[in-house]
Amino acid sequence: MLDRLPVLINPVSFSERGKKLTGPINVSDLTRLSDALVDDSGVVNIDFSFDKEGRRPILEGVIKANLMLQCQACLKPVEWSVERRFKLGFVISLEQADKLPGDCEPLLLDNESISLNALVEDELILALPDFPRHKEECIAREESVAEVKEDNEKQLDPNNPFSVLAEFKNTGD
Ligand SMILES: [Zn+2]
Known part of the structure; x- marks a missing residue:
């Protein structure tokens, strides 16, 4: 029988134990991601290995x-x-992040545990x-294609430099 994937992962303890996580996660459980999808059926397969490099907990996934x-x-x-x-290196400060090897992306830990789904989703x-x-x-x-691009640009109206310019013109008088 396969172990169910945990909801929360504890990078420090998982790294100490060299824990591996493999298995499917339902796409529909990844709510931020599914907003960008046409269809949220199906699964995401993960293959995660926790380890340590020196004293630093890392995750290769x-x-x-x-x-x-x-x-x-x-x-x-x-x-x-x-x-x-x-490859993520778990750190608790920016100083630690600076010392990570070049092939490691830093992940700043606020808590002992983090959500597995949130990490996968990010x-x-x-x-x-x-x-x-x-x-x-x-x-x-x-x-x-050009029409779609135009539509996307219209949606960004609050940041449109031309509307800012228009405001300047109005207050300038
Ligand atoms: Zn197409």
């Missing part, structure tokens, strides 16, 4: 998933294969493309 994103050209679903490999979100597109068989033409 692989996350694999096939996620349903929305093609930014034709707006139809596009299946996206993700294979994210990473790594997956980093792995997603900003503008997913069908590699082939995309029905969109170049014109509709």
Whole structure:
């Protein structure tokens, strides 16, 4: 029988014990990630090994998933294969983070335990493309790509430099 994946991980104790975590996580349990998806069915497979480098707890991990994103050209679903490999060094201060080996990304611990799902989700979100597109068989033409881009820019209106400029003009009189 397979061990169920824990909800919380304790990096210090897991590293002491050289703990390994493998198994599936439901995509629908990753709520921040599923906001970016067309379909939140399916699973994410993780293969995590906790270890120590010197006295530093580290995690080497692989996350694999096939996620349903929305093609930014034709707006139809596009299946996206993700294979994210990473190495994290757990630290409790920025000084410790500076001393990590170059191949290690720092993860600052506020608490003894952290959420496994949150960690997986953060790594997956980093792995997603900003503008997913069908590699082939995309029905969109170049014109509709331009339209989508325009729409995205309109949504960023509060940060639009032109609206700031307009305010300056008004107060200047
Ligand atoms: Zn497409």
